[in-house]
Amino acid sequence: MNPSTNYMPGPADAEVRKDGEQWTLVLTRELRHAPQIVWKALTDPAQLREWAPFDADTDMGTTGAAVKLSTVNAPGQNVAETKITRAERPHLLEYDWGGNSMRWQLEDYGGGTRLTLWASIDRRFIAMGAAGWHLCLDVLTHLLDGAPLGRVVGMDALKSAAWQQLNAEYSKRFGVEAPSWPRKG
Numbered sequence: 001m002n003p004s005t006n007y008m009p010g011p012a013d014a015e016v017r018k019d020g021e022q023w024t025l026v027l028t029r030e031l032r033h034a035p036q037i038v039w040k041a042l043t044d045p046a047q048l049r050e051w052a053p054f055d056a057d058t059d060m061g062t063t064g065a066a067v068k069l070s071t072v073n074a075p076g077q078n079v080a081e082t083k084i085t086r087a088e089r090p091h092l093l094e095y096d097w098g099g100n101s102m103r104w105q106l107e108d109y110g111g112g113t114r115l116t117l118w119a120s121i122d123r124r125f126i127a128m129g130a131a132g133w134h135l136c137l138d139v140l141t142h143l144l145d146g147a148p149l150g151r152v153v154g155m156d157a158l159k160s161a162a163w164q165q166l167n168a169e170y171s172k173r174f175g176v177e178a179p180s181w182p183r184k185g
Contacts, residue, residue, distance in 0.1 A: 007149055009138055009162045014130045016174050023123045025130055028116045029137050033144050035106040038113045039090035041140060042104055051140040053132060053153040054080075060095065063087045069097055073154025127176050131166035132157055 014027045031038055041047045043061035048054070054069040063084055071078035078098070086094040093104040103118040117137075121129045135157055142149045157163045171177065 025119045025121050032112045035090040035113045050143050127170035130170040131163050134166050
């Protein structure tokens with residue numbers, strides 16, 4: 001994220017759905033751009049490199065496509081091989097990332113798109129994941145609006161005041177303990 005910007009995250013706006021031990025994070029955003037434009041940002045490797053927490057080695061817009069997702073700026077090399085389980089251009093994208101299911105739904109909404117992300121996530125990481133995806137979606141929104149903030153993911157995200165604020169808010173909202181990040185040596 002460009003430190004010269006005066007970026008402040010919006011309020012915590014995610015919810016969590018619980019089914020026993022299975023937790024699903026749900027984030028929704030209303031974007032001013034048509035689903036076709038948002039779809040490309042979700043599937044094109046060049047655009048993913050501008051906002052997503054991973055790099056993709058190939059286009060993600062085809063059902064059955066084999067894709068390697070490499071986590072960016074993580075404390076180790078994390079590469080997950082996945083297949084796109086469902087791609088219904090430009091409205092639905094599903095795949096698995098690191099053992100967690102990801103579902104992106106794009107709905108026509110007032111000349112733009114209502115984007116909803118469902119991400120299964122371990123309860124211990126629900127607030128951290130919500131903060132991270134919230135930040136990624138903020139970066140995506142600015143990118144699509146033509147005012148890019150710059151990608152902020154991995155360890156850079158954990159060190160940012162925006163992520164720390166969101167992590168605390170989501171921890172409180174979801175009733176989970178907020179781990180201290182970044183961890184002290």
